[in-house]
Structures are given as C-alpha cells and as structure tokens.
Amino acid sequence: VSYKMCPRNIEPQNLTFISEFYLMGLTDNPELEPVLFGLFLSVYLVAVLGNLIIILAVSNDPHLHTPMYFFLCILSLADIGYISTTVPKMIVNIQTHRRSISYVACLTQMSVFAFFGCVDDMLLVVMAYDRFVAICHPLHYPILMTPQLCVLLVLSSFLVSFLDSQLHNLVIIQNPNFKDVEIANFFCDPSKLLNLICYDYFINDIVEYFTGAVFGFFPILGILYSYYKIVSSILRISSSGAKFKAFSTCVSHLSVVCLFYGTGLGVYLSSALSSSHRKDLMTEVMYTVVTPMLNPFIYSLRNRDIKGALRRLHLRTN
Template sequence: MAEVKDRSQKEFTHDRPWCPNNKGPQNVTHLSEFHLLGLSEDPQLQPILFGLFLFMYLVTVLGNLLIILAVSSDSHLHTPMYFFLANLSLTDICFISTMVPKMIVNIQTHSRVISYMGCLTQMSLFIIFGCMDDMLLTVMAYDRFVAICHPLHYSVILNPHRCVSLVLMSFLVSLLDSLLHNLIVLQLPYFKDMEIANFFCDPSQLLNLSCSDTFINNVVMCFVVTISGFFPISGIFYSYYKIISSIMRIPSSGGKYKAFSTCGSHLSVVCLFYGTGFGVYVGSAVSNSPRKGAVASVMYTVVTPMLNPFIYSLRNRDIRRTLRKLHSSTV
C-alpha cells in the first residue's frame, strides 16, 4: 500500500515549491487528482461496505421515486404541500447520487482516485442539492405556517405560480452557494496532500489541504455557510413558533391534534436533517479523527435521504392510501 502511495505521489506531482506559510521547506503538490480514503481500508470490510451502500442507495432511490409517483398520479395530492414534498424527494435522489455511486465504484474497482475536475464537480453538486434540501425544508415550514395560521387564504397565498417561484428561488440560492464555494477552492493553487479523509470531496477538507493562507477563504466560507444555514433554520423556527401559537388557541384537544398532525412528518424530517448535520460537525470539531468524521457524515448524506420516504409514508395517511392504490392496480 505504501509503495502504491509513493508511486502515485511521484506520478501526479507536477512541481514541489516550498509552502509559503511554513518556516521550512515542505512538499507541496499542484494536483490533477485526489485520493478518497473512504470509510475503511480493511479488505475484509470492502464487500460488506459495497453491499450495504448499494442497498441503501437503491432503497433511497426507490423510496423517493415512489413518493414522486404517488404525488404525480393522484389528483388529490396536487397541493402545495405535496408539490414541495415531490421536489424534496427528487432533491434527495440527486443528493445521494452525487456521492454513493462513486463510492460503490471505488470499492468495486479497488481505486480511490478522483480527478481534480471530478472532485470540483462532486463538491458543487453536493452543495447544490444539500442546500436545496435546506431551502425546501424551509419552504415546507412556510407552507405549514400558511395552512394553519391563514387557512382561508391558503390557496391564494400559495398559488401554483408562487409555489414554482419558491422552488426556483431555492435552486438559485443553492446554485449561488455552490458557485461561491467553487470560487474559493479555485483560488487554492497548491495542496499539501492528495488524500481526502472521506468518501466524497468535502469542501471543508479541501480547504484544510491547501498550502496557501486560507484565513480569508475560511471567513468567506463561514459567512456563506451562515447565510445558507442560519436564515433557513431561523425561518423554520419562526414558522413553528407561529404554528404552535395558533394551535394553542384551538379550544378542543382533537382540533389541536389534527392541526399539529399535519406538521408531524415535516418536523420529523427537519429534526433528522439538522440533528444529524449538527452532530457531525460538532463531533468533527471535538474529535481529532478524520475517519470518525467520515463515518459520522454517512448519517446526513446517506441515512437521512433514505429515511425521508419512510417518515412521510408512515406518518401521512394520504401517501399511504395512494401507495396502496398503486400497489393494488399493479397486482
């Protein structure tokens, strides 16, 4: 393994200037390729990881496709809430497809190499669809706020044109977020290492591999992450604050349960998405082990998109009814 690594270093290293931020000389490389270390280098675990991630990927794609099929096939589900849900399912399919297929291929071919442009592309798509998840969850919280706090004006406020505009705005904000991250990474001319301690090209790890002074880039990236993360979650908190305030004014307990039950699935997905994401970044900050961070990142990059269809299908009566109809029509 060490000989392969040394040979790869010699093969893909174009020049070796000194690192300007260090007091002494250090090998620095202008790379055309990176190495994704993955979750484990144990050969005995590779077949298990291959089967596990292939299974989770297929379940995620199939589950989210069923949600999209159910929403598109049943006219009773042609409402803003299910329109946003279908877009969330499509985003989850794209999100997991940016990382897991590459990891499965790497395990099967016993190769951990990803080209520089391939790494930038994967990073860009990861940010776009990850941010889209974030934005769509915020839009869905706004949808529940309007439905519960302004039920008589629901169809007027969330008309089809506005629903499409909200999804399009979510995509444009995600695209801008991705472009800003790309501009930051493209300014990094040299890297201290070619190994990324994860199974995908994590933008924060690319910054850590840079040889140049990344203070300004880190400040800009933190600002971008704050804007793309703080404002959406603030919108979700505000929406649920107003929702809970409105529900508490309902006199009957049955009315309270019925009103809050419409938010149960969305609230579960929000807690899962932000809980796993927050746990990963807090764990990475506390732990000095990049490999543990890679294992933890599986939770929000793979497990969360896989569980979303189950949460909505198990907690949503309309989705369950439509899926049963689809099953009975195919039998």
C-alpha cells in the same frame, strides 16, 4: 508541476498543483469491503426506490396536487440527486479497489453535492413556510400559496443552491495549490477540500462563516420562527381534535427537519471535537447516506395522505 510555499500561519512546505486526489474511504480492511459494497448498494437502491415511489404516488393522485406535496416531490428529487452524488462513486471505488479521483471529477462531485445539500436545506425552509401559511392563515392559503409562487420558491431555492456550489468551486479554482492530496472522507467533501487549500486562513474563515450563516443559521431561524407561530396558533384552538389534526400535518416535516439538522450538527461537532477520522466518517455516512434513505419512510409512515395514495397506486397497478 509547480511548487509554491504556503502563506503565513502555515508551516512552510512544498505544495503540488495536482491532477487527482486520493479518497481515504471508510476502511483500510480489505475483508470489510464486500460487506460495505453490499450494504451501501442496498441503501442506495432503497433510497432511490423510496423517493421515486413518493414522487409516483403524489404525481398520480389528484388529491395530493397541493403545494405541500409538490414541495415533497422536489425534496425527493433532491434526495435522489444528493445520495447519487456520493454513493455510486464509493461503490465503484470499493469494487475496483481504486480510491483516486481526478481534479475535475472531484470539483464536480463537490459542487453537485453542495448544490443538492443546499436544495434540501432551502426546501425545508419553504415547506415550513407552507405549513405556517396553512395553519396560521388557513382562509388565505389558496390565495397566498398559488402555483406561480410555489414554482418561484423552488426556482429560488435552486438559484441559491447553485450560487452556493459555485462559491466553493470559485475559491478552489482561484487557489489550486494544496497541502495534501488525501481527502479524509469517501467523497470530495466541500469542507475537507477547502481545508486542504494552501491560502490565507482569513479567506477560509470568510467562506465558512458566510456559507454557515446563509445556508445554516438563517434557514434554521426561519424554520424556528415558522414553528413558533404554528405552535402559538395551535394552542389558541379550543378543540383538542382540531389541535391534533393541525399538528399532525407538521409531524412528518418536523421529523425530517430534526433528522437533517441533527445529523448535520453531529457532523460539525464530530469534526470539531473528535480527532478520530473513523468517527467523523460515521457521522458523515448518517448525514449523506442514511438521511436521504429515511426521508421517504418518514413521510409514508407518518402521513395518512401518502399512505392512502400508496394504497390507491398499488390497487391501480394490480
């Protein structure tokens, strides 16, 4: 075990190069653990099953073999990976009454979580661009949104997300001394883990501002610009029926965008304004668990094509 002193701006204290972390979890009350176990197991199964049904319905319906639904399938896959990174480990911890996680497992969970979260973020931008081309340039849509471009956009999203996840890993591996071993969450949250590192706050600020700009500000800016152009194009349509039909193709995506960024903003504001660890966890649960579960319901309930595909899939299986 090695001991080092904190850099400037941090009160001097002994730090340990640790081999494992301690996840504080959602509650300290043993009586609530069976309830949480059943609740999160149910949510996890619903989320995975819902997203798998979306993928199966789109894959088996030739009418949905379009760029929009191709991106939706990838988003569903990312949501399955996103929720599978955190919830199964939490369920096992509740069942075994253990909250420790090894250093390697924690870094792995953190990087995989960051990867799938960033993939969700990038795909929402790609889907906004797809809607922009479909509504603002409908005659050029088949020419612009080719299968090759769709695959390239997805691969680019994966590459950017991989770089984001490895950036967090690199910072932690380069600074393996921590102020504490307790992580105030039910999983290895990248922001919580970075705040435990004992190193110059200037580096921490650079990482946070860089990731915030690249994976937060610019994607939101891209989505807002796309919808500004979409709304402008819809308003120029003379027929009210055509206006409704054009906007209806965006409703599901817009709902998912509001849910994803709304809960993400809630996590940020909660951690910045609230000193309560439990309140922070509630917003974290909404962002990391509830959002992947609701996405397939939003698309299936608000999308006529998905409803039709699900009916045809049901008839085919019966």
